[in-house]
Amino acid sequence: MDAALVTVGDELLAGDTENTNATWLARELSERGVDVRRVLTVPDVAAEIADAVREYAGRYDAVIVTGGLGGTPDDLTMDAVATAFDLPLEPNDLARADLERTLEAIAGDYPELDVDIEAEASLPAGARPLINDAGLSPGAVVENVYVLPGIPGEMQHMFEAVADEFAGDVESRLLYTEEPEANLIERLDSVRHRFGVEVGCYPDREAGHNRLKLRSDDPDALAEAFEWLRAAVDLVEPDA
The missing domain is CATH 3.30.1370.10 (K Homology domain, type 1)
Structure with missing residues (x-):
């Protein structure tokens, strides 16, 4: 099995944030015998994210994308992945239910938190949702592309839920x-x-x-x- 990593974020390219996600994922995959062939960092530009995902999905057995999930204007990853596969974004029932449970559980601590649940729970049509037990924004699996959060703790927790899907002979x-x-x-x-x-x-x-x-x-x-x-x-x- 071979794989490529795509990390998303202007802050990574500017050097404002250290790209620990790429290092952590490369190590985890290598320990499982996966041959990591590419590590690419792209800006918060939907077209560039989509181009990278489209190219790597056709070249490698698996692609892991991290970063750019959420409700802020620069969170474009899920939309870009949908574009890469010519799929519409649509609310996912499982992701929405999990978001509602999480928001209800933290309402007392964050009474002014305003989340667009419908938008936050929207994934590429037919995607397998990945529940974010350590945060809010859900991830997804679209064909051979795994979309994970950029926050390291959330990314690591979500990867552990799918880690058994990565194995190789190296x-x-x-x-x-x-x-x-x-x-x-x-x-x-x-x-x-x-x-x-x-x-x-x-x-x-x-x-x-x-x-x-x-x-x-x-x-x-x-x-x-x-x-x-x-x-x-x-x-x-x-x-x-």
Whole structure:
């Protein structure tokens, strides 16, 4: 299974907000064996969101979109996803019922909260609603596109409800060395070509070592590559 991530928000592009959602989702998917092929950040522009969703939905097994849900003028994601699939937005009964329950439960704490329930509960026609137990705005699944909130706590909570729908065969193994990155090039090229695995070298200046990561959807090739590289490189413990 491969996937793409689309994070939405002018505040991400301006550097006002750190894009922790992309990092968190990429890690979660990778741990499930999913091959994350793209991470894209787009502005709060409906046409650009729709273009990205349309393109990635046709290229990857799954697309996760975060951000831009709610009732403010810059919350355009759900409308853009509907546009990407040529679907109308329509109120969803399950999303509306959940919103009504949530608003009733918090009415005492937020007596002046004014929410357009009909608009907030509108999803692309035929979409599967994803209930937001940690907030207000519902998410949705439209074909292979998962639309999640941008607030990290809400996004993470909603992803956990669908996490079992993401699985793949990509595995990884790690090695650590204090050898300079430039000195490793020939051996890293050799292990990649010999065993057909992906290999990356990631310097950690603070820890004083390089992290070598091998990835493959072939467990036998990965094991052979790992043993070959382990014998070819001067290794250290990861906490060294």
